Amino acid sequence: MARRIRCAIYTRKSSDEGLDQDFNSLDAQNEACAAYVTSQKAEGWMLVPTRYDDGGVSGGTLDRPALQRLLADIEAGIVDQIVVYKIDRLTRSLSDFAKIVDRLDSTGASFVSVTQSFNTATSMGRLTLNMLLSFAQFEREVTAERIRDKIAASKKKGLWMGGTVPFGYQPDGRSLKIDETEAPIIRHIHDLYHDLGSVRTAAERAEELGYRTRPRSFATGASTGGTPFSRGHIYQILTNPLYAGRIRHRDKIYDGQHPAIIDPTAWDEMQERLATEAARTRGRSNAAERSTLVGKLFDETGDRLTPSHSRKNGKRLRYYISRRLVTDRREKHADAWRLPARDLENGIARILRDHLRKASVITDLVRDLKASELPELREKLLQIADDCDPNGSADVWAPLLRRADLAPGRILLRLDRKVMADRLNVPPDRIESPARRVPASFQMQRRGVEARIVLGAAMPQIDPVLAKNILTAQRWYAAIKAGSSFGDLAAQEKITSARIQQMIGLAFLAPSVLDQVTAGSQPLSFTSEWFKRTQLPSGWDEQKRIVKGL
Template sequence: MSHVPIIHVPSAESGKPATAIRRCAIYARVSVSSKDNRTQLTSLQAQVQACESYIQSQRGMGWELVAPPYIDDGYSGGNLDRPALIQLMLDVEAKKFDAVIVQRLDRLCRSVRDICDLLPTFSMTKTSLVSLTQAFDSETPTGKLTLHLLTTFGQFERELAGERVRDKFAITRASGRWQRSGIPLGYTLSDQQELQVNATEAAVVRDIFQRYLVADSMTQLLEDLSALDYRTKIHISRNGNQHGGKHFDRNTLNQLLKNRAYVGEVFYKDEWHPGKHEPIIDRALWDQVQAIRNQRARRTGRLTGNRYVEDFPLAGLVFWYDGSAYTMYESSNRKGQRYRYYKAPKTTLGQTDNSGPVTLPTHELHQVVIDHLRERFKDPQPWLDDLPEEWKSWPEFDPEHVKASLSKLDKPWRYFIPQMVADVIRQLVGRVVLYPDQVQISINVQTLSLLLKSFLHSDSEPKKASKPRRRRPDSVASVTKQRPLVPPKKTKET
């Protein structure tokens, strides 16, 4: 970098009382390397200069820059495996500084879980963390409250990670048996809940996959399948009604082409896992088809993979009141600007009077949820009224203390970067149900329980500092454009 940071050296002036020195360090980061950036002022330089100017403005309070800036040039904020950050945390642990200054919190890390890995080191060494754009200082009362809230959610995320591991063991115990209600075309279900190949239907499935490889378009392929009289799987419901047996359309064809049951996998608790049944499609053919689907999806903008918490924190949690699930949806214009939505499900409810579900821009629905959560923080009585009786019987349970603690959680929201807001939404919200004239938002009882226990045991000992964790950054999938629609205005508590 052409910019040379200024390192201030404390000086004493005779006749004036000495001011306690607050030793400061600066951390800056960019995801894309600035080495090839020929502009006069790079993002890294702008970050460093902003931090230096702030330290200079606080010289009267004894603030001094005592080390060159710690800079990670070209490193993602999606994980903590960054050389400058690792060295910074080692120096913080050695108590070389009294404060670490960043331009924004997301320069340090992007998730609640990551920042909670770093906070114990700052806390135990009494080193402040200061963010300029959010006017955040971890040594102020509001800053301490914010850190307490972040730590609480970080602990909850770790508990969820442990549950995921236990769930995977449960999958193993499930012995690869089919757990879903609908049987895929090409299989029948045995009395032992295991899929068995139906030779006639399996031949149709293989032919569809092969034809997809050479088809000029989905329209042409659908016409060919219709001419061959290929039809969807026939299902008989418990009351004897027959479903399916129709010619393929775009939706049913896409559902078939992405069904991982055809490569020997089973779906259990929101994930695909190896099954015991015989695959119909070999892995090479499957990979070829998925590559073509992904290529076409990038052109049309359809979502083909999982979207992570940052962009869609309510993924899998939004439903129309008839139980139909909303899906994730994204598009971009020619200038590269992205538009994200929760796409309305197909349902017969409301079709006659135009009161059916509408596709919602993510930011609008997120704001409705955020406003509701902050309102509940200010007035948590509805949450307390619905608490299980066993919680109220805890010896240490004090309703007034809990209400006072929850009411304080509204203020720290303005310090959260978008990624942290998304983490908190994902953990606090249990379910969002949309009606034609209102939104019904349910709280995640696990999170609420953890918050209450945290408040009731707020005098517990600080946690031991942990070393920065290696983690791969979240992947980003392609998606498609949809017109923005206004979300319902009212909210209903459950």
């Protein structure tokens, strides 16, 4: 007697179009699969009564309710085999398919495609399957490219492509019309900045006037908005070309077909003023600079990092330090942190920007993502990423960060669920918790009393002290070859002979090590101070081995 094989039918449709019909695409897939299972009754196949239907969900993500229920039932031993109409109903991604197969293999389960006959137990069958999945993934990527191209072409014509309706406007077909209740608030916010010259002060004044963001409700019952305008909100209002009757697409701005709330000439002048103020702030003493990450930074002991500052040559230098350095000054606390605030803030902004620009993040971040939502949400996420500008205002990106945990060699950033939901215009319960965790590497290098922070992938940065000392050592070596003594050089340079003997070895670095120093890609710990203490051997191969191991 044939072994009993419990079969479950899985169906999927990318869009929700037509799902309200009495007999839709999911029903057609189910009917074909059920007939196939019946034809295999002699082989012991039997159909489980539960249906696993995902309507309006992309095949580019595994975050599908019915699929997750099915995989859970397989792991619980309720289902032995998945039956699908076509392989691309299960997934359109090679990497996701590998994950599904691993889960099936771990339980001894399998899958069958009704319209594509192949045996994955043979090498030819596996090749056929991989080819089918490759074409499915290619088709999905081409479709996404077409949608992106269509959005770009439409925005170039000045069309509003939907999404979150900006404060001050109401939707009007493929365009926008002015909301006469909210538009005066937008104009007044521009006037506030024009008069006060500060985004922070304008935000405080807007709150005093009782201005609130637009409340939004979702089908799930969740709601957002109705809160005071934050500094980030104010900055976005001031810099959004939509209010000047224009449409932004990535880094390009086109004339829009909707009416302007702010005069375009006045808006252009506002952008020049904002840019000038930002440049002036970066160029002058940062005495008035605030520590925007206060309350969000923690070290490996759970101690909160608190703002601190010192003065050097009349300049105010900001730091984040472990709180125990302030509350318990009697102890030295060798494990406590003291980090340059500007470097840390810029590094975190860079990590957030690079992370949010990854194509896969949106499918990991938003639960129950529909194919129809993907282009718009991906566009919004790219805009959020662009806002995480290390050289821009931290008031814009800092609200995205709920918490950052530092430990030797690593940092873990946690995104704020409510802020991400608000900026993507989705209910907070659709933001996945695991996807809000952003791990990155963390390195700290000291050059004398100066500390340099490198977060994430190390950015090439030339060490000016090391580069200068190499050139000096080469000059000393040329002088010695010409007949000068160490004593002569010491007298000329007004330093000791011992100092020259310590550093002249920099003239004999291996060419590959010199290339790294020139490009700024040498290990962080390879500094002049390290060389003075270590004294590299003269052999180039040995030098390269030691430097590589730093």
